[in-house]
C-alpha cells in the first residue's frame with residue numbers, strides 16, 4: 001500500500017547534516033547499497049548514528065504517533081477483529097503448508113488466462129527476466145508501482161545499469177528515488193523526510209517542477225502528479241509487485257491509495273509483476289479477510305481508495321502482455337524453519353513498524369535493509385541466511401534479532417498474528433549457536449556460562465548473593481553507583497545503579513522463618 | 520493457602536524489599552508463604568540473549584524447585600514479576616523441548632499452570648482487590664511490557680492500587696510504551712535504550728508523582744536508574760511494597776535523588 005500520510009511538516013535543522021546543497025550531490029543519507037538486504041554498520045552502531053538526528057526523531061515520533069492513533073481507532077470499531085486476525089493467520093499457515101501445490105495452481109491459472117509465468121531463484125535471475133522483457137519491448141523507460149519485492153532485488157539500479165530508467169510513481173517512493181536515497185519504511189518510504197526537503201528535492205531533481213514550488217503538501221502532490229502523468233502516457237512497460245496472488249483463479253491484486261498503481265496496471269501495453277512466492281492465497285474468497293485486515297492495519301483507513309485485481313490478459317482492455325515473475329530469493333530457506341517460517345505470513349502492512357518503540361527512535365535506515373522495524377529484524381537475517389545472515393557475529397545482519405526489547409507491541413498489532421518476539425528469541429539462539437563453532441573468545445558466552453553455573457543452584461546463588469552484599473559500601477552516602485567499569489559502564493553512562501543491599505532476601509527470609517513468620 | 524514464593528534472582532540479590540513486601544502482604548491476608556531455598560532464577564536472561572543451552576540447567580533448577588506445586592504440596596507459586604512469570608509460562612517448556620527433555624517440559628507446563636504473577640494471584644486466585652493497604656502519597660504506575668502483553672494482567676494492578684487508602688494515583692502519559700530495558704538490550708543497544716528511557720522518565724516527571732511503581736523490579740531498576748541520574752526526586756517501589764503498606768506498618772518513601780542533592784549534573 002502507499003500513502004501520502006505522515007510526511008512531517010517540521011523543518012529539519014539546516015546544518016547540512018542531510019546534505020544535498022550542490023545539484024549533483026545525493027540528497028540521501030544512504031547511497032544505494034550493493035545489497036538491498038545488507039548495508040551499513042551493525043545495528044547498534046548504525047542506531048547510534050541515526051539517534052544523533054534529533055529532528056529525525058521528532059519527525060518519526062510525530063508520524064508514527066499519528067498513524068498509530070488512526071489504526072487504533074479503525075481497528076477498535078471492528079467487533080470481530082480478533083477473529084479476522086485468526087482467520088488471516090490460519091489462511092497463511094495453510095498457504096505455507098501447501099505452497100508447492102498452490103504455486104503450481106497459480107502458474108496453471110495465470111497461463112490459462114494468457115499470462116506468462118517466470119520463476120526466479122534469486123535477485124539476479126529476477127532482474128535478468130525483467131530486463132529481457134523490457135528490452136524485447138524496446139523500452140528505455142518503465143513506470144513502477146511501489147513494490148517491496150523490487151526494492152529487495154534492487155531492480156531499479158539493475159535496470160539503470162542496463163540503460164533502462166525505472167520511474168517510481170508512488171509519491172513517497174518518487175521522493176526517495178529522486179533523492180537517490182533508500183526507503184526507511186515499508187509503507188511510507190520517505191517518512192524520514194519533511195516537506196521543505198521534499199520541495200528542495202523536487203525543485204532540483206524533478207526537471208519539470210514549477211520554479212515557485214512551495215512546501216504545501218497539495219502543491220507538492222500536484223507537481224508530482226503533473227510530472228507522473230507524462231510518464232504514464234508515454235510508458236510502454238509497467239513493473240509492479242503484488243499484495244496477493246489467488247491460486248485458484250490466477251488473479252493478482254494491488255492495494256493502494258494514490259491511483260498511480262491503477263494507471264500503471266492499466267495503461268502500458270506490457271505489465272510485469274514481481275511477486276514473492278509467499279504472497280499467495282488459495283481462493284478468491286480469502287481476499288475478503290485480507291482486504292479488511294490490510295487497510296485498517298497499514299494506513300488506518302477502513303478501506304483503501306484503490307484495489308486493482310487482474311487475471312491474465314483481457315483482449316482489448318488493459319495490458320495485452322502480462323508476465324508474472326515468482327521470486328524465491330531466500331524464501332524457501334525461511335519456509336524450512338519451523339519457528340521462523342511464519343515471518344512469511346507478513347502482508348507488509350507496516351503496523352509493527354509504527355508501534356515499535358525502537359523503530360520510532362532510530363528510524364528505518366539503522367536496520368540496513370529495505371525491510372526495517374520488527375518485521376525486518378526477523379525477515380532480513382532469514383532471507384540472507386544462505387549468504388551468512390544467520391551465521392553469527394561476523395555478519396552485520398546477525399545484530400538485527402537483538403534490535404528489540406521484546407516488548408511485544410508488534411505481536412499485538414500484527415494483523416496475521418506473527419509472534420515476532422518469539423521468532424526474535426529463536427533467531428538469537430540460532431546466531432549464538434552458529435558462533436559456538438568458532439574458537440574466538442566471546443566475552444558474552446563466558447559471562448553467560450558463568451551465570452548459568454551460579455543461577456542453576458540455590459546454594460551457589462545464595463553464596464553469590466551474600467558476596468554481592470559486600471559491595472553495599474560502593475554506593476556511597478546515597479546508595480547509588482554512578483560510574484561502573486565496563487561492561488556495566490554501558491549502563492551507568494545514562495543510568496545509576498543501586499548498590500547491593502546489606503542483606504539479601506534469602507538472608508532476611510531465613511531470619512523471618514526462624515521468627516515463625518509474623519503470625 | 521500455602522503459597523510458594525519465587526523471589527526472582529534480581530530482587531533476591533538487589534531489591535529484597537519487593538519479595539519481603541510480598542511475604543508481609545500475603546501473610547497479612549492470612550496465607551502461608553514458603554520460600555524453597557533451592558531456587559535461583561527462571562532462566563529468562565539466558566533465553567532472551569540467545570544462550571538457550573546455558574539456560575537449560577537454570578530452567579531445570581527452577582522447574583524441579585517448584586515441581587511440588589504440581590503434586591499439591593503448595594496451592595500456587597507466586598512471582599512478583601511479570602516478565603519472570605511470562606518466562607515460566609511461555610518459555611521454560613520450550614527450552615526443555617528444544618533440549619530433548621520432554622519429561623521436564625511436561626513438569627514445566629504443570630508448574631506454569633499453577634504459577635501466577637502477584638496481581639493475578641491476588642485478584643484471580645485470592646479474589647481480593649482491597650488488600651487493606653494505606654499509602655498516603657502521589658503515585659504513578661508503569662505497566663511493564665511483559666505483564667501487559669505477555670500475561671495480559673490488564674487493569675488488575677490498577678484495581679489493586681485504586682483500593683489503597685489515601686493514595687493519590689495519577690495517570691502516566693504514554694504508559695504503555697516500553698521503557699527501553701529489555702534485559703541485555705540495555706547493554707547491547709545502550710544508546711537506543713537510553714533514548715527510550717529519556718522519554719519514559721520525562722513522562723514520569725511530568726506527573727509530579729513522588730513514587731513510580733510497577734510489577735517488575737527489573738524495569739523499575741532501569742527507570743529508577745534514569746530518574747536517579749536526572750535527580751528527578753522520584754523514587755521507585757514495587758507494587759507489593761505499596762500493597763504491603765499499612766497505617767501500623769507503613770512503607771517508607773524510597774530514597775530519591777533530587778535536584779536539591781549535591782554534585783554531578785545529569786547527563
Ligand code: SF4
Nearest residue numbers: 346347349350352414
Ligand atoms: S509483520 Fe505483521 S504487522 Fe509487521 S508488516 Fe508484516 S503483517 Fe504488518
